[in-house]
Amino acid sequence: GRDENKQVYWENLEKSILRGYQSQAKQLAMQVARLEFMMKTLIQQTEVNFNQSFQSWSGYFNQNLNDLFISRVPRIVSDQVNLVISEQTQEVKNLVIQ
Structure with missing residues (x-):
């Protein structure tokens, strides 16, 4: 039974680690998406401002x-x-005067 318990323990540990990685990856993906959206918005705003001032x-x-x-x-x-x-005109006058 002890070996089986160890096996189960390690499998569970592996699963929880993978789950942790998956949720981290999801969070990271969401952060990246949010950042991308913010950048796009910022760039559009900058373009609008530039066009207006130009x-x-x-x-x-x-x-x-x-x-x-x-x-x-x-x-x-x-x-x-x-x-x-x-x-x-002045030159002509001068000539005439002479």
Whole structure:
């Protein structure tokens, strides 16, 4: 009987150890799944935030570019042109005066 008892004891021990491993594996799998879900959610949120800030930034950038080309550049160009014209006019006057 003692050998049988030993056999049963070891088998039971083995079963309980396996059960422990199985439940640990299940817990681990659940933790991994939870972590994966959190990461996915986080990544999606990050993408949404990035898209929002990128859109507002590019809108701001476009506005600045438009402002630059519609008002500032023509103003600078016309200032330069006027400067050149007035300088040439002055030169012509000087020539005439001489």
